Amino acid sequence: MAENERLARLLLTSEIEAFFYEEADLLDLRRYSEWLELLHDDIHYWVPMLRNVKYGSHEQYEETPTKGGISWIDEGLTTLTQRVQQIETGIHWAEEPLSRISHLVTNLRVSKVEGGWEKPTAVDTRCRFLIYRNRVETETDFFVGKREDSLVRQGDNWKIIKRKVILDQNVLTAKNLTFFF
Amino acid sequence: MTKQNGGKDPGYFLDLEEGVVGRELFVSEELYEREQEQVFARAWLLIGHESLIPKKGDFFVSRMGEESVLLTRDRKDKIHVFLNSCPHRGMKICRYDEGNSKVLECPYHGWGFSLDGRLAAVPHQKAYMDVLDTEKWGLTEVAKLANYKGSIWATWDPEAPEFADYMGEALLHLDTVLDSRDGSEGGSIVLPGIQKCIVPSNWKFGAENFVGDIYHNHSHASVDMVGIGPSGKGRRDDEEMMTANKTIMRCWNMPMGHGGISSLQLDDYPYAPVYRDYPEIDAWFKECYELRQERLGKKARLLGAVGTIFPNMSYHGTQPRSMFVWHPHGPNHMEFWRFYLVDKDTPDSVKDVLRHYYMRYSGPAGLTEQDDLENWNYATAASRGVIARRRPYNYQLGMGLRTRQEGIPGDVCERLMTEDNQRNLYKTWDRFMQGQSWTDITS
Numbered sequence: 001m002a003e004n005e006r007l008a009r010l011l012l013t014s015e016i017e018a019f020f021y022e023e024a025d026l027l028d029l030r031r032y033s034e035w036l037e038l039l040h041d042d043i044h045y046w047v048p049m050l051r052n053v054k055y056g057s058h059e060q061y062e063e064t065p066t067k068g069g070i071s072w073i074d075e076g077l078t079t080l081t082q083r084v085q086q087i088e089t090g091i092h093w094a095e096e097p098l099s100r101i102s103h104l105v106t107n108l109r110v111s112k113v114e115g116g117w118e119k120p121t122a123v124d125t126r127c128r129f130l131i132y133r134n135r136v137e138t139e140t141d142f143f144v145g146k147r148e149d150s151l152v153r154q155g156d157n158w159k160i161i162k163r164k165v166i167l168d169q170n171v172l173t174a175k176n177l178t179f180f181f
Numbered sequence: 182m183t184k185q186n187g188g189k190d191p192g193y194f195l196d197l198e199e200g201v202v203g204r205e206l207f208v209s210e211e212l213y214e215r216e217q218e219q220v221f222a223r224a225w226l227l228i229g230h231e232s233l234i235p236k237k238g239d240f241f242v243s244r245m246g247e248e249s250v251l252l253t254r255d256r257k258d259k260i261h262v263f264l265n266s267c268p269h270r271g272m273k274i275c276r277y278d279e280g281n282s283k284v285l286e287c288p289y290h291g292w293g294f295s296l297d298g299r300l301a302a303v304p305h306q307k308a309y310m311d312v313l314d315t316e317k318w319g320l321t322e323v324a325k326l327a328n329y330k331g332s333i334w335a336t337w338d339p340e341a342p343e344f345a346d347y348m349g350e351a352l353l354h355l356d357t358v359l360d361s362r363d364g365s366e367g368g369s370i371v372l373p374g375i376q377k378c379i380v381p382s383n384w385k386f387g388a389e390n391f392v393g394d395i396y397h398n399h400s401h402a403s404v405d406m407v408g409i410g411p412s413g414k415g416r417r418d419d420e421e422m423m424t425a426n427k428t429i430m431r432c433w434n435m436p437m438g439h440g441g442i443s444s445l446q447l448d449d450y451p452y453a454p455v456y457r458d459y460p461e462i463d464a465w466f467k468e469c470y471e472l473r474q475e476r477l478g479k480k481a482r483l484l485g486a487v488g489t490i491f492p493n494m495s496y497h498g499t500q501p502r503s504m505f506v507w508h509p510h511g512p513n514h515m516e517f518w519r520f521y522l523v524d525k526d527t528p529d530s531v532k533d534v535l536r537h538y539y540m541r542y543s544g545p546a547g548l549t550e551q552d553d554l555e556n557w558n559y560a561t562a563a564s565r566g567v568i569a570r571r572r573p574y575n576y577q578l579g580m581g582l583r584t585r586q587e588g589i590p591g592d593v594c595e596r597l598m599t600e601d602n603q604r605n606l607y608k609t610w611d612r613f614m615q616g617q618s619w620t621d622i623t624s
């Protein structure tokens with residue numbers, strides 16, 4: 001691999017990393033409307049459920065399907081915006097008072113690039129997340145899993161056009177999912 | 182002290198004539214244990230739906246009370262429900278959520294069971310030297326099973342009344358969930374993906390909420406403001422479905438503890454648009470509505486909105502159409518399972534709109550349900566203390582307004598805002614908890 005391509009890879013990976021860190025900050029600082037601006041109008045935001053199935057059929061059946069099936073969450077920008085609006089009513093009891101949330105994003109890999117490493121127009125990424133939620137007095141949840149994101153370049157900015165969240169749970173150990181992954 | 186108990190102390194406080202219910206019902210370890218024996222080992226419970234096991238050899242793991250059970254379809258196409266614990270030495274036989282197999286093989290010592298429950302294979306069988314009678318060591322099967330329009334129910338109690346008798350006319354309300362939108366009988370299927378989550382709440386909070394609680398609309402103000410309904414406002418198309426003054430909504434209940442909210446058109450009237458954000462979907466519903474009117478005549482006027490079938494099954498009849506179960510999971514927790522339904526022949530475009538709507542409304546990520554789960558969580562938590570337990574809950578809303586309404590099966594309350602259904606639910610609960618005979622419970 002040529003020296004300049006290696007450099008371009010490094011720069012791009014660190015650019016995407018910075019983007020995800022900033023995103024996590026916006027969420028954890030509850031700057032939700034600014035967070036919404038990072039999303040593409042056509043975003044597909046999907047959190048399938050994971051089923052216990054026999055080895056060999058897991059690739060096909062472990063995840064619940066987005067086509068014709070039920071997931072934890074499977075939606076676009078309209079519903080995501082409504083989630084933000086609901087929190088901002090101040091009477092959304094599941095987030096009132098607000099939970100304290102920290103997103104840890106790690107193991108980032110750019111798995112696919114369109115338009116070349118130097119002037120990419122779109123990228124696919126994989127990473128791990130750990131989300132800590134603490135609310136009211138001592139209520140505490142940890143959510144750990146994998147995230148597959150697709151970003152596209154719009155002018156000077158990246159926009160998230162696909163987010164698939166593999167939450168490593170079967171029966172959800174939390175009572176609800178009121179936060180953003 | 183309970184009034185139905187002739188003064189004998191049952192270990193809990195219940196005065197339904199006063200409309201008050203002791204907090205120990207929702208927090209006590211001892212009552213919880215007794216519920217497993219008296220309620221969940223006796224009552225009819227929802228297991229799932231036949232569409233979860235469409236083919237011979239299919240199985241689906243469900244629950245009855247705290248215990249794991251297997252819903253299977255054997256090679257003769259017969260449906261069974263078994264306890265998911267090995268008769269040999271207890272291993273949980275199946276730890277998959279679903280699958281297909283000729284034999285269910287226990288991971289521990291390898292006993293194999295066919296899907297009709299028979300013990301079909303015993304490794305090293307000779308070592309038993311003819312002592313083991315394989316006929317006697319099959320899976321533990323439920324005492325009775327019923328398939329009602331595709332929904333599968335079972336009870337462990339051989340003395341239990343038949344399902345149809347246990348349900349009575351509550352079936353007419355439940356039909357809204359299970360019949361096709363065009364009014365033809367049955368025809369519903371469960372969408373793949375069963376939502377399951379653990380909520381730090383006593384299971385009865387779910388049951389008593391869905392038995393009919395218009396009063397708690399208060400808690401959903403935030404979602405009404407945001408407007409997630411299929412016509413761009415509120416939560417559901419209630420207004421649209423109840424246009425003008427030709428439709429009334431009432432809480433109904435049955436002596437067996439079942440109850441719900443249903444709507445009744447007082448007259449026939451033309452289709453009122455629903456799903457107005459999606460014209461194509463609206464057209465499909467219009468067609469179904471008209472077919473339903475034609476097919477059912479006057480009977481088409483009744484629609485079930487929500488309800489609870491005693492003890493722990495609840496449903497949403499129209500929007501967002503689903504059946505769910507509040508499985509007990511210790512006194513302070515429940516495991517909440519939700520099955521979402523559509524008509525088998527729903528066009529893909531309609532199905533897609535429906536499933537998106539179901540998910541944004543319901544379940545742990547649903548904008549509506551999140552707030553319910555939060556309230557039940559902290560109601561349970563705040564009722565645990567010694568001082569808290571000295572004060573019973575108040576269920577005095579709509580006392581003494583019981584009446585009948587032609588076209589709505591069951592007793593109804595004159596006013597929509599009532600806790601008559603909750604009082605009725607606890608009356609049945611009390612009878613079960615006292616270990617009354619089925620004759621007494623059903624009288």
Ligand code: FES
Pocket residue numbers: 267268269270271272287288289290291292
């Ligand atoms: S416990 Fe199942 S075979 Fe022994």
Ligand SMILES: [Fe+2]
Pocket residue numbers: 397401549550553
């Ligand atoms: Fe509710």
